[in-house]
Amino acid sequence: MVSDNSQSHLTTYDSKIEGNVIVTRVDAAMNWMRKNSLWPMPMGLACCAIEMMASACSRFDLSRFGMEVMRFSPRQADVMIVSGTVTYKMALAVKRIWDQMPEPKWCIAMGACASSGGMYRSYATLQGIDRLIPVDVYISGCPPRPEALINGLMKLQEKIEGSSALAEQKKEFFEDIAS
């Protein structure tokens, strides 16, 4: 069917694209895209890293949820999984890598050590990576099983889903037009 432009009341609805239009909010679309392509930066520091590797392998298979693309370059990653004991000697190196990751970025503290220092109440261990970088999800366990890591990543997806992505990203722009 060819629409007739002279009949203006017909142009408000174009039957040629019927069924191909989805009405949504920009935030919802951005969040949907972000949460389904999480690219983790594996910060494997101790035994938790073994469980993280197992999560990415065929038995547990993180790729079912679109988060298997482990990037060993911080510039290509958007979620840092700190898995293992963070010693004071390593702490600033972790921070330096975190600083190189582009926004938007998230952080998962995997296991007891990364969350709170774990059993290492000692001179050598940072008592939780949240003393240096902001953490979105803490995963308990020593080490957590792959299911726990997958659950943590899904909790992170829920968190991303609920964020106002556009408002955060364009904060300065909105402030400009408001004033």
Add this chain to the structure above:
Amino acid sequence: MSDLIEDIAVLKQKFASGLVAETEFRGEHTLEVILASLRDVLVFANQDLGYDFLLDISSLDHFGSDPRFEMVYELATVDDAKHLRVRAKVGEDEEVPTVVDLWAGAEWHEREVYDMMGIRFKGHPDLRRILMWEGYPFHPLRKDFPLAGRPSEMPDVAFSGVAPMEGGPFVTSAGAEDPIRREPRSKAMD
């Protein structure tokens, strides 16, 4: 090759002036010597008695007594035929002669002793810290260093803080019936 009992007899005779004590416990033989003859004993054991394998070097801190430190050398042969322990007391401002020229593997052991205990080695080719970073002001395995640590700060290199010790120790309960009870967590001290 001579056996361990013969070796000890030879060492006792040859270094009689430097020998402090000779002990035996469940087949483990230990020679305690004075620091001045420590290197001579080790050179002789390495070159004449065939102790070609240095298992470990460790150190003790007898805090409060004098001399304060003690070095422990675990000597062995590659075929594991004999095992001899040599110990020597070290004062707080004394230096220990290095054995890197006898056993190349001693280099990292001595660096570890220097890092953790603060004992210096005379003649070591590269006496740097091995575990903590260069510039860390403390020697953590000394008895007067608290387990919780002390704060230190080196901008852009590293920092350290004090760990909270209340509610500790934080230990796992291996063999507990369910995973929740096996987790490391704070326990009330008995």
